[in-house]
Amino acid sequence: MSTPRVLVVDDEVDIRKLIEITLARMGVETDAAENVECARERLADEQFDLCLTDMRMPDGTGTDLVRHIQTHHPTLPVAVITAYGNTDDAVECMKLGAFDFVSKPVDIHMLRKLVESALSLESPASPRTPQPAQTALVGETAGIRQLRKTIEKLGRSQAPVYITGESGTGKELVAREIHSQGTRRHGPFVPVNCGAIPSELMESELFGHLRGSFTGATQDKEGLFQAADGGTLFLDEVADLPLHMQVKLLRAIQERSIRPVGAKAETPVDVRIVSATHHDLAERVREGVFRQDLFYRLNVIQVTVPPLRERMADIPRLANSLLAGIAERYGLSQPPTLTPDAVERLQGHSFPGNVRELDNVLERAVALTDNDRITADDLQVDPAPPASMNAGDDADGLRNELEDLERQRILEALQATRFNKTKAAERLGMSFRQLRYRTKKLGID
Numbered sequence: 001m002s003t004p005r006v007l008v009v010d011d012e013v014d015i016r017k018l019i020e021i022t023l024a025r026m027g028v029e030t031d032a033a034e035n036v037e038c039a040r041e042r043l044a045d046e047q048f049d050l051c052l053t054d055m056r057m058p059d060g061t062g063t064d065l066v067r068h069i070q071t072h073h074p075t076l077p078v079a080v081i082t083a084y085g086n087t088d089d090a091v092e093c094m095k096l097g098a099f100d101f102v103s104k105p106v107d108i109h110m111l112r113k114l115v116e117s118a119l120s121l122e123s124p125a126s127p128r129t130p131q132p133a134q135t136a137l138v139g140e141t142a143g144i145r146q147l148r149k150t151i152e153k154l155g156r157s158q159a160p161v162y163i164t165g166e167s168g169t170g171k172e173l174v175a176r177e178i179h180s181q182g183t184r185r186h187g188p189f190v191p192v193n194c195g196a197i198p199s200e201l202m203e204s205e206l207f208g209h210l211r212g213s214f215t216g217a218t219q220d221k222e223g224l225f226q227a228a229d230g231g232t233l234f235l236d237e238v239a240d241l242p243l244h245m246q247v248k249l250l251r252a253i254q255e256r257s258i259r260p261v262g263a264k265a266e267t268p269v270d271v272r273i274v275s276a277t278h279h280d281l282a283e284r285v286r287e288g289v290f291r292q293d294l295f296y297r298l299n300v301i302q303v304t305v306p307p308l309r310e311r312m313a314d315i316p317r318l319a320n321s322l323l324a325g326i327a328e329r330y331g332l333s334q335p336p337t338l339t340p341d342a343v344e345r346l347q348g349h350s351f352p353g354n355v356r357e358l359d360n361v362l363e364r365a366v367a368l369t370d371n372d373r374i375t376a377d378d379l380q381v382d383p384a385p386p387a388s389m390n391a392g393d394d395a396d397g398l399r400n401e402l403e404d405l406e407r408q409r410i411l412e413a414l415q416a417t418r419f420n421k422t423k424a425a426e427r428l429g430m431s432f433r434q435l436r437y438r439t440k441k442l443g444i445d
């Protein structure tokens with residue numbers, strides 16, 4: 001492999017020198033440009049493996065250059081150098097496609113890491129870059145293909161990612177994929193369910209604590225941030241973070257360092273933040289229960305996982321893959337298969353609980369039949385057509401009739417079980433989620 005080349009764009013001679021010396025020690029060749037115009041020329045004339053650019057230059061900004069690179073040299077990784085405390089610029093650049101940033105004064109250690117991770121990605125000969133990892137994300141519909149492409153592209157970025165999507169669509173799976181397809185795949189992936197940690201323990205869980213810092217703290221304890229050092233921290237159900245933790249999290253993200261409970265000093269941590277929620281965080285911000293500034297930091301890159309009803313063509317593939325998993329859990333020698341009418345039944349269901357619901361439906365079917373072929377009747381899902389098929393007056397009339405009938409049956413079941421939804425759902429042969437969804441939709445209180 002030839003010596004990697006980096007273009008350093010900065011109007012300050014001292015910074016250019018510092019970077020040049022640091023990179024030379026890593027066996028990396030540098031070339032310098034003192035302003036945006038000059039950088040554009042060099043990029044047009046020569047081949048580079050990485051571009052590092054300052055933000056403020058006499059004839060333009062680093063943002064301009066990032067934009068230029070995205071248009072004219074889209075395969076070239078670019079990172080920005082920002083003034084201390086001015087991470088808004090960094091966020092802006094990462095939204096535009098920069099993969100990372102360093103702040104001034106430039107920390108040599110950080111700089112080295114950044115360059116290493118950028119260049120290892122760009123060297124196909126490197127043993128650290130295996131063939132694209134096997135994807136766990138099943139699906140060939142346009143939405144899923146697009147999602148896979150996005151994940152691949154995000155692999156080189158260190159920017160925080162915010163994943164949205166309805167319950168059960170696969171947000172956690174996507175978070176894991178972002179980790180395992182990226183430069184941090186050799187580091188840990190640490191999932192945190194923000195809704196499951198009691199508010200008063202949250203700080204110690206996330207940042208760790210020193211012995212004696214509070215009653216019961218008999219030993220030093222590492223927090224989840226430290227556990228994720230060099231890897232990815234997945235903040236699941238991030239909307240559930242209490243406000244006092246939101247402030248602390250924001251600080252940790254901005255400073256890239258944390259302070260364990262009871263500690264005097266901060267410790268630097270190298271963690272990529274991926275967060276997810278099925279709530280509408282923007283709405284939470286408007287309601288005043290989620291901090292705008294934290295939302296802005298988390299949501300540098302947004303990834304949306306489409307609901308299952310928008311990718312019904314994937315149902316057979318998904319079902320087969322889920323059945324293989326179920327067979328393994330049940331110790332079956334071979335995964336059961338679906339009859340054509342079973343597939344049809346599934347494709348006629350709207351799946352408010354998305355892929356998780358599909359998994360549950362299949363698992364229940366496997367548990368309830370001795371057969372290795374699952375029929376439509378084994379599935380116990382309602383055969384109602386999806387909403388999009390209800391066009392025209394006739395269909396509307398029919399739908400109203402069906403809804404009336406359904407409302408009546410659900411009410412009967414609820415009354416018979418004294419409004420115990422779990423039991424009512426059981427009686428009706430639907431999942432709790434399904435029942436909840438249906439009652440809401442039918443306006444049953």
Ligand SMILES: Nc1ncnc2c1ncn2[C@@H]1O[C@H](COP(=O)(O)OP(=O)(O)OP(=O)(O)O)[C@@H](O)[C@H]1O
Pocket residue numbers: 136137138139165166167168169170171172173174277278318321355356359
């Ligand atoms: N495209 C897919 N291919 C294969 N399995 C999938 C896919 N999408 C989701 N799954 C599986 O469906 C289940 C639910 O996915 P996951 O837990 O990631 O959903 P989620 O969006 O995080 O849900 P929630 O909002 O309830 O936390 C998991 O078992 C996951 O492996």
Ligand SMILES: [Mg+2]
Pocket residue numbers: 171172236
């Ligand atoms: Mg989840």
